[in-house]
Amino acid sequence: MILKSQVEWALHCCAILAGLPEGRYLSTKALAELHGLPKEYLSKALQSLSQASLVDTTLGPSGGYRLARLSSEISFLDIVEAVEGKARSFTCTNIRENNPCRPAGYCDSKPCAVARVMWEADEAWRDTLRRVRLSDLVCTLSEEVPPDIWRDTFEWVLKRAG
Amino acid sequence: MILKSQVEWALHCCAILAGLPEGRYLSTKALAELHGLPKEYLSKALQSLSQASLVDTTLGPSGGYRLARLSSEISFLDIVEAVEGKARSFTCTNIRENNPCRPAGYCDSKPCAVARVMWEADEAWRDTLRRVRLSDLVCTLSEEVPPDIWRDTFEWVLKRAG
DNA sequence: CGGTTTGAGGATAATATATATCCTTAATTC
DNA sequence: GAATTAAGGATATATATTATCCTCAAACCG
Secondary structure, three states: OOOOHHHHHHHHHHHHHHOOOOOOOEOHHHHHHHHOOOHHHHHHHHHHHHHOOOEEEEOOOOOEEEEOOOHHHOEHHHHHHHHHOOOOOOOOOOHHHHOOOOOOOOOOOOOOHHHHHHHHHHHHHHHHHHHOEHHHHHHHHHHHOOHHHHHHHHHHHHHHOO | OOOOHHHHHHHHHHHHHHOOOOOOOEOHHHHHHHHOOOHHHHHHHHHHHHHOOOEEEEOOOOOEEEEOOOHHHOEHHHHHHHHHOOOOOOOOOOHHHHOOOOOOOOOOOOOOHHHHHHHHHHHHHHHHHHHOEHHHHHHHHHHHOOHHHHHHHHHHHHHHOO
């Protein structure tokens, strides 16, 4: 059970977009270069964010992406689900139905007990991600990334932001 | 991010093994038949349980599997990790290192802030699974499965248990 | 206007993982 | 000795992930 690498990419890209001044856009090309990622494939992750309405886009030179909401209004779960999908990690195929001791046509009143536990764990995972906002990440980064690197990075970004 | 179907299979098989009387074994063949699963492939899941020391095995006719510990001493996490592996669902590839604004040879003092959040969620998932014991599942099933099906199933199982 | 840049999205390929089957071996039972 | 079992290796098939390429329409720029 491994998350797509696009999840990591999307989270880092959103952290950069969160630092963009009001009204400006950053292109796939710049985001790919900044993170050392394949531009074409990163583009798919950014398209997922766009489809989830987490980012706005505009075309043309000076076009690209910006956050569609305040970073305090975007959770980790929003971003992870945009890329990874909303499906649960455990799929119940109801193998209890294959039990030869069951009367034909018997119908279960509740979802399988095994699945309920697995879904509870899945929900605990989602809850954790739901509670962390993109703004929290930016806050942590601004404390932990050395000030000169932080500053240089946003200079680099602003030089490329349309 | 989807768990292998073997996780579901292993959990259901353990629930059956938990109901086996002291000292008796149940074969792959019986477990596969009971759940309508491909015997050869289910065998791989059971081998994983064996390698994790969750079950004991014995060979020959009347051979098969039994729990190696009390069902109250086996957690969902034990079983899930035996089949799925212990690796975290989020892999940090440290893409921050590709930032062109970094001084050459700069070394991070902490793991990436993005990864820490993702790992925290992963740990919440594991915590939930760690807190549920196999005996809890058996308890739930014995309450929810209609008594006649429950009884017939264990009659069926005992007829095949060595 | 015409050339360039951008994101959207479709087609395709390469790679990795999950699913499944088959076969051999050694231990156990009868 | 014959049948049955789990362990584990080899291999095949299906699906998912990662990646690249191409076309299109919108936006910008001279």
